[in-house]
């Protein structure tokens with residue numbers, strides 16, 4: 001993970017392990033470190049937290065550590081999404097994790113070479129270690145961040161909304177202790193003049209008044225810069241005024257699609273043109289109060305058909321030139337969301353290796369209303385439009401805040417803008433020119449095109465040799481098969 005996106009849970013587990021009397025080293029791998037030098041020697045127990053995109057590296061590291069006699073544990077999003085795959089490569093795989101499950105493991109963590117064990121608590125914890133307790137694990141990672149140093153915090157877990165594609169849609173909403181939040185914020189003021197804090201809540205704005213009160217009573221107004229994800233429906237003008245007064249500098253509302261999922265943005269009764277107009281006006285209002293807005297879209301949803309959804313997004317970009325557009329290709333992450341069962345039942349989930357499941361390198365759900373070449377044409381066209389010289393100029397001109405301008409520009413010219421465009425064009429070229437490549441996308445063969453296996457080899461580098469045999473492949477329908485067996 002980028003240092004500024006460091007996860008909270010590994011820090012919490014490191015703290016719990018220390019509280020139990022263990023000696024702990026924590027490393028946040030940002031992709032820059034030489035892991036063969038950074039990893040500690042002679043350890044007994046290794047926890048790895050990984051998103052699915054990093055699963056193959058995690059599997060290789062587990063294999064390496066097991067060869068050294070250590071017991072290995074996987075947690076984090078990949079463990080929640082693909083537990084049955086992960087137990088083949090780890091001694092233990094954790095779903096919901098709390099102090100009790102960790103303590104029990106620490107007291108009995110024998111190696112399980114014949115098959116790992118899946119352990120999960122009944123729910124997410126209702127409390128976590130605060131920033132002060134985690135600081136010794138936060139600080140070394142922040143040192144790796146270039147200019148801005150962003151501290152991760154949580155005000156809640158779960159979400160009351162039920163967007164069927166989302167991992168949090170089935171997790172009950174639980175606010176965390178506001179006194180702890182207040183104490184954490186006060187602690188940060190002892191470390192930074194004006195701290196940057198990213199709220200990692202799935203949906204920050206739910207208990208709006210309580211969260212704002214905790215912030216307002218922690219320190220005088222504008223003592224912090226905050227970043228948060230929130231549904232548009234929560235971002236009313238009244239709330240925006242409070243957010244501005246409390247120092248919110250960036251918000252990431254989800255728009256997802258022009259045709260469905262509008263329950264989050266209070267636009268479920270409208271679609272198409274009407275929604276573009278309404279959401280653009282809402283986003284314009286956000287900019288009256290908040291300097292940086294990223295609007296998130298999912299491409300390839302079943303409700304999308306023909307050119308219209310892509311053209312509507314382009315109209316949105318015209319109408320909201322200062323909002324940074326974040327695009328995700330529809331991806332079914334194993335057991336993450338109820339909707340994945342429907343995709344699996346329809347035989348639409350493709351076995352793209354985990355390495356490519358990061359919402360843009362591969363779309364592992366066959367689109368319902370597009371053929372692949374048509375779909376990639378439209379994605380390329382939209383991405384090119386979003387990061388064209390004209391769009392960049394308009395974004396620059398309409399963004400008075402200097403930090404926001406700089407962030408928009410860097411994101412556009414980095415792997416996120418131009419890099420993705422280059423990659424999509426390569427994929428489209430292979431789809432046209434290589435029959436076997438196309439067959440993989442059509443689900444006619446499981447033989448992974450060399451284009452993808454070469455990327456895995458290159459990205460894993462020296463760790464590729466530690467990748468267990470067969471680990472590149474996984475069962476894309478494991479969730480459905482498990483449900484049927486139950």
Ligand code: SF4
Pocket residue numbers: 159160161162163166167168169202203231254264
């Ligand atoms: S509002 Fe956001 S966090 Fe909540 S279920 Fe929907 S997508 Fe997930």
